[in-house]
Amino acid sequence: MFGFYEIPLNIEKNGISISVEGEGGSLVYRRESPEGSVKKNILAKGGKLLINPVEPLIKPEELTPYFLVEFSKSVMIEPKAESKIYIKFPVEIGVFIAGERHYDILDCVTLMKQKLTLYGDASNGLICKYWLSDVYNSIPQAEPFHEGVIELNIINTTSRWIELTKAVFNAYGMKIYYGxxxxxxxxxxxxxxxNFAEIDFIDAPIKSGMEKSLEHYTVRRMSVLTTKFVMEMGL
Structure with a gap:
């Protein structure tokens, strides 16, 4: 389902049905999925849609740009060491409509359940989208319409053993690739x-031959001060 489509179109996969068809002199966008139905009128004669994975923070609504992945088992990192692990994240699918010079988000859909959590204490903590993931030593299998994989390179710059139980990401820096x-x-x-760590994203695929997603926050053309996240309320 991921990729470019000429309008009109009618596609269905993994329980998601997307169509754009002429109706009454205009175009009508329809989407059917387990989370519900969407119908929108498009005032255009034609064009293209782009369907690709987006930052996992759009559904059910944009409440926060922060995404917390809790590890099912903690990870111990030895002093002055570097190690690589893999964790999973829920996939959200963005539907973009192509304009003359840029794209705009038309719809977003997911097949995964949504949950929020608080990073830090109740007085000054941050609301985050939440996901619980196992920790893997190699790239795990994942159904691309349900879950994606984050390759996390951990660098311990301290002279102490550190226990890591979670990772918090800033959606403004996410670089998503798909195949x-x-x-x-x-x-x-x-x-x-x-109790202090910094996380930033690498703009490169996990494997060669993958396509780069058009990110939702990129399309919005927002002024962003930072794309990193500093974990200073616990690891």
Missing amino acids: TDRVSMRANLRILGE
Whole structure:
């Protein structure tokens, strides 16, 4: 389903049905999925749609740009060491309509359940989208319409053993790639202290031959101060 489509179109996969058809002198966009139905009128004669994975923070609504992945088992990192792990994240699918010079988001759909959590304490913590993931030593299998894989390169700059139980990401920095069999991101997590770490994304695919997604926050053309996230309320 991922890729470019000429209008009109009618596609269905993994329980998601998307169509754009002429009706009453205009175009009508319809989407059917387990989370519900969407219908929108498009005042255009034709064009293209782009369907690709987007940042996993759009559904059910944009409440936060922060995404917290809790590890099912904690990870111990030895002093002055670098190690690589893999974790999963829920896939959200963006439907973009092509304009003359740019794209705009038309719809977003997911097959995964949504949950929020708080990073930090109740007085000054951050609301985050939440996901619980197992930790893998190699790239795990994942159904690309349901889950993607984050390759997380962990660098412990301290002289102490550090226990890592979670990772918090900033959606403004996400670089998503997709292929026929996987959706992926890559990131660095640099441990700077016992309860202090910095995470930023790598703009490269996890495997060669993957396509780069058009990110939702990129399309919105927002002014962003930082694309990194600093974990300073616990690792």
